[in-house]
Amino acid sequence: MTLLPRLPPLAAERILESYLSTGPDQWRGFNANELPEAVRFTPTGGSPIAARKLEELREGILAIAKNNGFGGKGTRAELSCFDAQAAAWLADQSVLASGEALRDDVWAFVAIVMFPDIANWRFGDSPERYLGGVRNTLQRLWMRGKLFDRGQESLDRWGLLEKLTEDAFVQITERPSLGGNPVLAIAIAEAWVRASLHHGKGAMESLTRRAMLQIRARNEVRSLDELPAESLVAVLDLIFETPAAELHGSSTMEVNSREASTLNGVASHALTTAATRLLDEARRWNLLSPKSNAALQSILALEFQLTLSERNALRYLLERMEGIGLLESEIRVLGTAIY
Amino acid sequence: MSRIAFPFLTLSESAVTATSWSISLNESEWAPAGDYLQDWDPASSIRLRRQIFIDPSIAAADLQLDKNDLKFFASVRFGTGQGRLPRLVLGRESRVLEAESWMVDFDIEVPGEALSTVLDLSTRITLATSISVPAPLAPSRIGDQLWSDRVRVRLEGEEPRFPIEVGDIQALLGDAVSASAPWYLHWSPRDWSRDFHGAMRLYLNSTHIEFIERIEAQDPMMIQMLMADVMGQVCERLITDPDVNDLFFSAEPGSLAAQASSWLRKAWPGKDPDFIRSVFDNRPGIFRASFVALADLGD
Structure with a gap:
């Protein structure tokens, strides 16, 4: 079992702030043999990842980035290709196959210590792209690779990442x-x-x-x-x-x-389309009550068994919208269904 | 079962007998699964077991279904990862509950290396067959959820219920006046969909030793003040967000917006965001005091 380096949140903030304030051009590069003092490993249960493995990770992602315009600004198509290829590559790395890779502090290490140049190229200075979490530049790609892998037997294993x-x-x-x-x-x-x-x-x-x-x-x-x-x-x-x-x-x-299914003869598709528009418009006009909101959400979920109070709230909402002159045909569709 | 308003009848607690989860770490003696598992590390293996029994007579009455139509799935999803909801569902085991046997056993082995921070066990009973002519409120579709429970076992000590850390606040905030505060809530209101626990961290200023000692001793007044500050800050920003209506009514479960909305609903039951916003605008003292009071109730 390979243990991955963790960068605690406070240290992550500090190192990131230093990187961004000094300027990405001044970054001295990644040295796998000299990790920041704040980096920790879980004390038992495996061996800390070898420096050579960290270097391989760095080289792998760097190669993908260079093939997709890293060094320049990167077009939207190039950045998108980088995302798809890096996601597939990260998901296939055995050192990232354990629960360790689900930790935010691991990905804070990856983005801030190993790949601040790539994060900066991809997203600029936005801290959420460096710190651990669903928006971390590389954490989000690893997660995509894990979730949208069609399996080794698929002829188009990583197709979803591109589509x-x-x-x-x-x-x-x-x-x-x-x-x-x-x-x-x-x-x-x-x-x-x-x-x-x-x-x-x-x-x-x-x-x-x-x-x-x-x-x-x-x-x-x-x-x-x-x-x-x-x-x-x-x-x-x-x-x-x-x-x-x-x-x-x-x-x-x-x-x-x-x-x-239908509700009073109105097809579900027509109902959900009307409910979606009514919901958007009612929000815009600030007309929603909790009950009318719940009623519309139920209809969107194709759950047509509204409670009496939800039905009444929805009727009241439709009357108010009708009074203002909003979405006449949608009100008629929903009105037919609930009256 | 939960605060979700189901559009069909569900099973009552008397219809379902579910034993508590038992857990065995590295083939040790079975013990009840608590909220924290000591001595776990990624090289460990974990076994879990529980038994579920359904009383078919009560179930038929609860659901307004013919006893002969009863067929259920009992399923367990085991997931892991930081946050209120599991980052990743690692697997699902399913058993059928029907006339042949109204009792099922789960005995699940989870490799330690797949786990991270928390083990999340979600058990559900769902309808396993379509009902062609159901009573008006009876469940009728495969997958309709009839009963559920959820257990979370923390595996690593540094993931408390609310992320709190003693730290050098000056290193984080620099020379600003705020750096000498006894505590600092680190969060950003930019992304309300973030998992609540991942979205914020409360730092206790390492230079305030007496204050930290009182928190560690769980001084109720101190904890109340801290939590009131957390709740107040987050709720103030939510209620003034331009998208508050969307966030209030349609927040993703477990998200920052969902937690803030839940606090607001507790403080002003049955009121909509417009009402709460008017309290904040016109009576900010009452707004904050409401959270001080709520924090006292352990919310």
Whole structure:
């Protein structure tokens, strides 16, 4: 078992501040044989990583960065390629395969001591890109590599790392209830790719935000990772508004027919579309009450069994919005469903 | 089961008998799993076991389902990593509860090298079959959650419930006046979706020895003041955030926004962000005093 170096938060702040205030150009480089005094290893349970291994990590990432414009400013395409390639490479490193790599202080060490030049090239001076956490320059890539690995047997093992946009990665991985669950995370990523083929990548940002809200809400009451694979595909495609028949054929239709339910004759798809717009507009006008918000969230989660008070709150909200003259057709759709 | 409002009926506590988790470290004697496991290191192996039994008569009545339709999954997800929710779910084990046996056993081995900081054990009972003609409030879909519990076992000593560290605040804050404060809450309101525990750290000023001794001795008034400061700071920033409505109503569980929203709801039950914001704007003293009072209740 290889133990990884940890840089405690206070020391991380101090070293980072010194690096940024002195100026990245003055960085003296990484010396694997001379780690900062504050670096610690867990006292038992393995051997501290060898200096040679740290150097190999440095060389591996540096080579990927150089192939993608490191040294220059780096175009958006180059930075994106760096992210995808570095994520795959990091996920494949055996020294990073243990629970040690889940620690923020390990990644603070990696970004601040080993790769401040790469973090600076990729993101500039933003401290969250150096300190440990989901936004750490390399921690986020390692996590992506771990979550979105299709497996060694796949012909396109790292395809998801190239296909998802930065926004999609953030939407999935920065939500602990979804991003911490590899079964769900990879299923959502695959659903995102199918949806982007259907809707076009340009439409995906707002759709992904809506979809993630729905997935999270539904996962609270239904264990989505418990579903058979084909059912999970169908549920996620419905949420991403990707026509099931177009992509999967009939095997998922049993689930779809139940999922694509209606409320007073209004199709679920029409309901969620209307609810999404109403929710956005009601927020903008500051009209939401906790109950009307809960009612709209339930509809977005395709949970149509509203309580009486939620129904009343929703009616009141629709009346107020109607009075202002907002979203007439959406109010009609929702009104038909709940009255 | 939790504060989630389920749109269908769920199992009552009397329908489910779940033994507490037992734990064995490196094949030692079985012992009840507490909130901290001593002597763990990455070379250790951990075994865990528990038993779950469902009373089918009570379950059928609870769920308004025909007893012959009852079929459940009992599943355990074991995860690890810093934060309120596991950073990574390492695996899931599932058993079927049905007429052949209403009792299942879990005996799980988790390699120490896969773990980090915390072992998180989430047990759920879900519906394992679709119900074609359910009663109006009955669960009907595979995966509908009917019961759950969650246990977290800390593995490494430096991960307290709330991250607190004795430190040289001057080294962090430089020569500013704030560097001589007895404590300093290190956090940023830029990212409300961050895990609450990962998003902040409370530093106790190493030069304030008497103060640190009182905290270590768990002096209730000191701890109350500290926690009130933490709650007040975070809630003030949340309630003045332009996106407070989104954050208040739709925060990711375990996130900084979710924790702040939960404190605000406890301080002003049933009130919306507009109301709370008006308290903050017009009666800042009451706003802060509310958290001083809440901190006294151990919240």
